[in-house]
Amino acid sequence: MLSRSAERLYWLARYLERTENTARLISSTMNLIYDLPFGVEMGWQNLLQICAVEAAFHQSHKNSSEQNIIKFLVADLDNPSSLLSSLCFARENIRTSRELMPDEAWEQVNEMYLYAHKNLELLNSRRGRVVFLQEILRGCQRFTGFVSGAMSRSDSYRFICIGRHIERADMTTRILDFNSVLLAENRSHKMREYESILWVNLLKSLSALLMYRQHVRQRIRGEDVLSFLLKSPDFPGAVHYCLLEIDACIKKLPNAEVLHEPLAKLEQQILDIHLENAAPLDLHEILDSLQSEFNQLHQLIVETWFYNRNAVEG
Secondary structure, X not given: OOHHHHHXXXXXXXXXXXXXXXXXXXXXXXXXXXXXXXXXXXXXXXXXXXXXXXXXXXXXXXXXXXXXXHHHHXXXXXXXXXXXXXXXXXXXXXXXXXXXXXXXXXXXXXXXXXXXXXXXXXXXXXXXXXXXXXXHHHHHHHHHHHHHHHOOOOHHHHHHHHHHHHHHHHHHHHHHXXXXXXXXXXXXXXXXXXXXXHHHHHHXXXXXXXXXXXXXXXXXXXXXXXXXXXXXXOOOOOHHHHHHHHHHHHOOOOOOHHHHHHHHHHHHHHHOOOOOOOOHHHHHHHHHHHHHHHHHHHHHHHHHHHOOOOOOOO
């Protein structure tokens, strides 16, 4: 296949995964803020930190209100990380790759795009936001399920799989990085009192609560949640699982030998993380380092298959 086609499929998957994760984050934050009592140090500003768009938001908004933050993260096309921007980028990538995918795949992404554009007024009310975000989540999940069941395990599918899992691993570390502050010794008494609610919400945001309880079989503690979402080889939202999926895909692609060693080192780095009694600052540095490693892995993928025109055209 053409390297430019491989790149489009890779980014299609990344942007759709980003769309789904943005919807998940906003939905879970809404649920959390409405469940917690006034005075617990959680708010909409935290969403900007997770998505690394705090500076960009304040350049265009003086008021960090719930309404402004929601619209910036969902509907602002000037924000390249917004849900609508990610959906637009995904639609453009699949539109120019239709010959590589079943027609229904294009139809699902296009319908989701049209729905989002036609229903932005739902964001003006809390009830409307719930409806809007649930429909976007269902649309992303329908696409993922359809592709999984309707596409041959060809190079086209493998690039989609690689893009999806590198984006998912990156977002999981960002969510964990934000929630790691809950372990801080200087957290307030109220934060300590409602800490279990916060960790339950984190698991729910990644659809991981039931699987956590089945695999860990202990009461919900921050250290156990972090370990499960970093190291589990069986849960699809865990960082280790994502790397295993990427590894399985690249083994069947041409010119992949350059990625084998870096990927193996990254997997071992995750398994070697010790979370017992880890200080919040140490944990932040660990997660920040992982995000840098994912970016380097992305650069290797780009250089191996997208900039090297002979790599996948052979």
